[in-house]
Amino acid sequence: MPRVDVVVYNIGELVTFAGGPLGRVSLDRVYVLRDAGVAIRDGVFVAVGRSGDVRFRFDGFMVDAGGFMASPGLVDPHTHLVFAGSREDEFELKLSGVSYSEILARGGGIYRTVRATRASSLEELLSRALRVLSLMLDHGTTVVEVKSGYALDLEGEVRMLEVARRLGEVSPALVIPTLLAHVPPLEYKGRVSDYARWFAETLVPEVSRRGLAVYVDVFCDRGAFDAAESRLILEAGLKHGLRARMHADQLSYIGCSRLAGELELDSLDHLERMPGENARVLAERGVTATLLPTSIMAMMDPARPPVARLREAGATIAIGSDYNPNNMTPLQQTAMDIAPYILQLTPLEALAAATINAAKSLNIHDRVGAVKEGYRADLVVWDMENYKWIGYTWGYNKTLVVVAGGRIVKKKDLR
Ligand SMILES: [Zn+2]
Incomplete structure (x- = not known):
């Protein structure tokens, strides 16, 4: 099995923005995945796909996202x-x-x-x-x-x-x-x-x-x-x-x-x-x-x-x-x-x-700001069911997992 550094799986909704920056933001150009997972090696995403596929295809430190929503790092x-x-x-x-x-x-x-x-x-x-x-x-x-x-x-x-x-x-x-x-x-x-x-x-x-x-x-x-x-x-x-x-x-x-x-x-x-x-x-x-x-x-x-x-x-x-x-x-x-x-x-x-x-x-959108293979591995798992909770709830820290440049900087126990 290919060895990676980190696998994040069981992401209920992953907003990837894999289509790049958006003038008019419409859902069909945002690329939202359901039941998703990502694999990270050497600070970049090396796989983004179905949770089950990514989880069983790679060997690395496993992070269960608990079915919550995830996005690129801010x-x-x-x-x-x-x-x-x-x-x-x-x-x-x-x-x-x-x-x-x-x-x-x-x-x-x-x-x-x-x-x-x-x-x-x-x-x-x-x-x-x-x-x-x-x-x-x-x-x-x-x-x-x-x-x-x-x-x-x-x-x-x-x-x-x-x-x-x-x-x-x-x-x-x-x-x-x-x-x-x-x-x-x-x-x-x-x-x-x-x-x-x-x-x-x-x-x-x-x-x-x-x-x-x-x-x-x-x-x-x-x-x-x-x-x-x-x-x-x-x-x-x-x-x-x-x-x-x-x-x-x-x-x-x-x-x-x-x-x-x-x-x-x-x-x-x-x-x-x-x-x-x-x-x-x-x-x-x-x-x-x-x-x-x-x-x-x-x-x-x-x-x-x-x-x-x-x-x-x-x-x-x-x-x-x-x-x-x-x-x-x-x-x-x-x-x-x-x-x-x-x-x-x-x-x-x-x-x-x-x-x-x-x-x-910041003119770094060719490598930062999206969850996409080859991009810098910045990822946040949020205490939100889906992106519609942005602004709907606020005033407390909603991050559950934060990955910056492939390093896990925060991981709440989701159980
Ligand atoms: Zn200023």
Whole structure:
């Protein structure tokens, strides 16, 4: 009998997404298997099929999924996992009616986290991030994008990206590092375009030379960078071999999402204030719309991305946790479960958005985000009978088994 590392059998319903990323999510293109099993060797799926066939064809560590539902591991395509400190008193301020922009303008918000992060060592940042990452894994997140952006200077940004690299080395999660131009530092007050130029001409080439990031990202919005400054930074990243993504149209609309028509972008994130007519550009250019439902809650702002227009245009919709000190919930599982309430996604759309479409947002959908032979073996068995329970139940951890890169990181006793 062929030897493998792990066999998971007796899966009542396996949502595979073997057909790839989905613009319009319809059941006939999702590839749902009943009574399924998978075999895993060397970190990838080597067989996906009927439970009985897989179970008796291979020899390896056997995991009985108890007839529950399973899906690809969750891919979180937008996190600010590395930072120091917390901002719980700003939560109270926001509840009293002070806006996020106002807090930022007073030197709080991101700037406060910058002060704390600059003062922290690599070891301090790493141990905190590892603690959060293990919580993410326990809740089914097996792939995580990690941004820099809380140091703003060369030394500190490099340190944050080195933390991201170490996270990927010591954890079974796959980590995708991103160099983020978050806000201009206070020392550049009134000289934002000077900072954008320094970022594009000095920081981007240095990070690229050291191989520390896959992506370059910019917070394009009022109070951060305008469309021209964002373009300068993103173009520098593309020129130096990085891929590009962008925070766009979150707090205001200053034309940021229009850059999707002009630059090679993999993803536009947030989009709470994107005009509906821009949805077509994303669909035509293959740019994923990465929406952040828990972040919308944390902003305490009624603005919503134009989901119906994105769906109608056939744009790929992903979701992410946007874990950051303004939105301290690091769980893609929670983002997925509340997406039906906040974004009116169907349960199946929410699951696609948190797996295969999130992988597309990170341009790794040819090997991650689906349960398919040759794909990275990320799998979650859920305490749900079928995918329609996504959002239907929420607020507690529903993972029973979590496999990340072929390693079993969680296994509840199902008997
Ligand atoms: Zn963000």
